[in-house]
Amino acid sequence: MGTLVALEVAGRLGARVEVRSVGGDLTREIEDWQGRPLLVLIDAMHSGAPPGTVRRFDANAACLPDLGEPATSTHGLGLGPVLELARLLGYLPARLVVVAIEGRRFTVGTLPSPEVLSAVGAAVALVESEVEGAFIFTPPAR
């Protein structure tokens, strides 16, 4: 789901943004977040809202709602714990926004549900508005 939105954003905003598709363990990314003016993380969520619901979280302001449980896996922390780890280590960017779409199908290998596919456009628009609302953004040299 996140990749679908990110690819669409990349197509629309081109070199104005750096787009990464990250699978598995997110901890390897967090060191690179520090010093960036804006980071938008796009992911699926499972909150009990109707599938296809798009939500925006200001992660600088507060922990994600799924925090509170101890980390229970060795293979990859969830997004909430990773953000908290980044906050504790001083790796958060100037602005960190999470855009999430409520999923319906979480089985490995299945396609996104029609509800999620129909919500991609709204998520892309939300990401674009974050970028447009930011000051002039130059991707760091890599």
Add this chain to the structure above:
Amino acid sequence: MSAHRTIVVETLARVEGEGALHVKVRDGRVEDVRLRIYEPPRFFEGLLRGRRFTEAPDITARICGICPVAYQMSAVHALEALCGVTVGGALRELRRLLYCGEWIESHALHVYLLHLPDFLGYEDAIRMAADHPESVRAGLALKKVGNEIMRVVGGREIHPVNVKVGGFYRAPSRPEIAALREPLLRARDLALGMTRLAAGLEFPDFERDWELVALRHPGEYPMCEGRLVSSGGLDIAVREYEAHFAEEQVAHSHALHSILKGRGAYFVGPLARYSLNFDRLTPLAQQAAREAGLGPVVRNPFRGIVVRGVETVYAVEEALRIVESYEPPGSPALEVLPRAGVGCAVTEAPRGILYHRYRIAADGVIQDAKIVPPTAQNQKAIEDDLRSFVATRLDLPAKELTWQCEQAIRNYDPCISCATHFLKLDVERI
């Protein structure tokens, strides 16, 4: 305190997969210890039947997100042995470099994010990070270097896609490999720091007399090749594995228990590998071990966190050696033509020896596969250890005993997802 009581921990965190530990105490004596692995069976061996032999590295890599390289390496070596192909030169070096990346990543993850919180009294690494941010930063930085090696050589960090039977789909260029040198130089200091940090922790006096089993190679610290040796005198070719080791089904676990025939439980992993191959470590890794207070043989599982540090020093140095001498191979892979037969291999996953055996038909279709991961091999030894560990701590309050049991289990860094492919603690006192 009553001799009859029940202590239950619903979920043991910081191990991979779903399982539980059940300890039954009757009249103040430990009557039974069961490592219950209830994560559903994953049927990978069944999935392999009917697939092309060339698909085995990619299918088996999916068994584990932390040690996919181990699965790939055991698969390709077994199939190449079957087909009469030996991979050497730069391709062999690239495989070893890829395995170094996995050891660095897995050991750094275990030490800093999974086990150190136990020793320092935190529920998890996130809570530990509030008071010890520098340790967590160092762990993540070290882990990242391992990940980077896996990306460059394996194509991506998780479930690499560049490994094939006979070699690789694409050989990295010299500049791509050379770019790993600077991060590895920093990683060497981080690995030495990790070893010193681990050496300063407090360890309970808990020596075990397991039969240690690991690979041993004539000239190097073992990863992909060598003979299977043990502290009890075993010295066999890997093709003789099934003549000496057996798997047993037990009612309380979805993972088969392994035994050494006629001898019972045995122990694999970093302690076994280190204790049977100390002389094969680099001088710097040996020095780091001595300065950390380790002898050439380590039998206290709590000191596994130190041994992982020493092995990380080794893996970083070995990776540096390969990077600094790398010459790209003429071809990214050798041609491997299928033939009917049976092939097997053992390689050293971060958690210990990983056995693969395949039977393929003349057309290259897999007829039968057998995979024995390290956690499955250690289950019996873990149960034996916990029985002894709990027996000397029965006077502890339930919460403290539970905490110590969880910590003890994480000594073994069990990967239940691999073994069923783990953990709730339940101490029953009756």
